[in-house]
Amino acid sequence: MSKLKIAIQKSGRLSDDSIKLFKECGIKFEVGKSKLKSTSRNFPADFLFLRDDDIPGYVEDGVADVGIVGENVLVEYGKDVDNVKALGFSKCRLSLAVPREVDYPGVQYFEGKSIATSYPNLLQKYLDENGVKAHIHVISGSVEIAPGIGLAEGVCDIVSTGGTLLSNGLKEVETIFRSEALMVANKSLSAEKKALLDRILFRIDAVQKAQN
Ligand code: PRT
Ligand code: ZN
Numbered sequence: 001m002s003k004l005k006i007a008i009q010k011s012g013r014l015s016d017d018s019i020k021l022f023k024e025c026g027i028k029f030e031v032g033k034s035k036l037k038s039t040s041r042n043f044p045a046d047f048l049f050l051r052d053d054d055i056p057g058y059v060e061d062g063v064a065d066v067g068i069v070g071e072n073v074l075v076e077y078g079k080d081v082d083n084v085k086a087l088g089f090s091k092c093r094l095s096l097a098v099p100r101e102v103d104y105p106g107v108q109y110f111e112g113k114s115i116a117t118s119y120p121n122l123l124q125k126y127l128d129e130n131g132v133k134a135h136i137h138v139i140s141g142s143v144e145i146a147p148g149i150g151l152a153e154g155v156c157d158i159v160s161t162g163g164t165l166l167s168n169g170l171k172e173v174e175t176i177f178r179s180e181a182l183m184v185a186n187k188s189l190s191a192e193k194k195a196l197l198d199r200i201l202f203r204i205d206a207v208q209k210a211q212n
Pocket of ligand 2: 051
């Protein structure tokens with residue numbers, strides 16, 4: 001009998017709610033600090049604990065059958081997977097921000113300027129749609145310090161409460177994308193794996209109905 005390989009984030013802002021989702025569905029598995037894989041005791045599934053950035057690619061390639069990932073990461077990486085269900089947690093937005101003291105005139109402010117981000121594709125699309133030509137400076141983390149150290153005139157980063165922007169002397173000026181956690185699946189799952197996924201989706205719906 002085949003097992004469903006489910007990829008979830010090992011540690012970060014998606015992990016706890018991803019684990020909780022499956023537990024609430026009655027699917028039992030162990031989670032340990034150094035564990036990279038865990039087999040469920042009561043459902044034909046193996047859980048793989050990965051970096052969120054790797055999940056869309058693994059699901060596209062079939063290394064995992066199903067995964068949970070932020071919409072921001074999924075769209076940025078442009079992987080070809082089925083978007084099965086929006087899960088309603090890890091909500092955030094991708095926004096443009098500038099130093100607090102800037103008298104912001106609108107998106108044309110960014111014309112000819114330099115913007116630091118970890119999301120070059122989403123940002124480029126937004127700039128193109130708005131007819132703005134700017135230089136995108138790709139950095140992998142701590143994007144918010146870029147203006148303070150003279151690396152860029154603005155940033156495009158994930159915002160949730162806004163506290164990080166505030167404490168780095170920045171203000172949010174445009175929201176370019178809204179995101180939440182999504183369940184995604186490989187596009188060519190076998191009938192047997194599809195049936196397993198359907199069982200999980202059925203349980204998720206039941207849990208969500210019970211909570212509302
Ligand atoms: O190690 P790994 O690569 O797996 O994790 P990661 O560090 O890349 O990702 P992680 O765990 O930070 O985020 C995983 C996903 O959670 C993201 O892709 C988003 O879909 C979602 N999410 C929700 C967030 C936030 N909220 C969030 N606040 N991702 C990042 N942040 C960061 C943001 O980058 C900024 O540094 O939090 C800071 C801003 O938060 P506020 O509350 O100060 O505005
Ligand atoms: Zn990541």
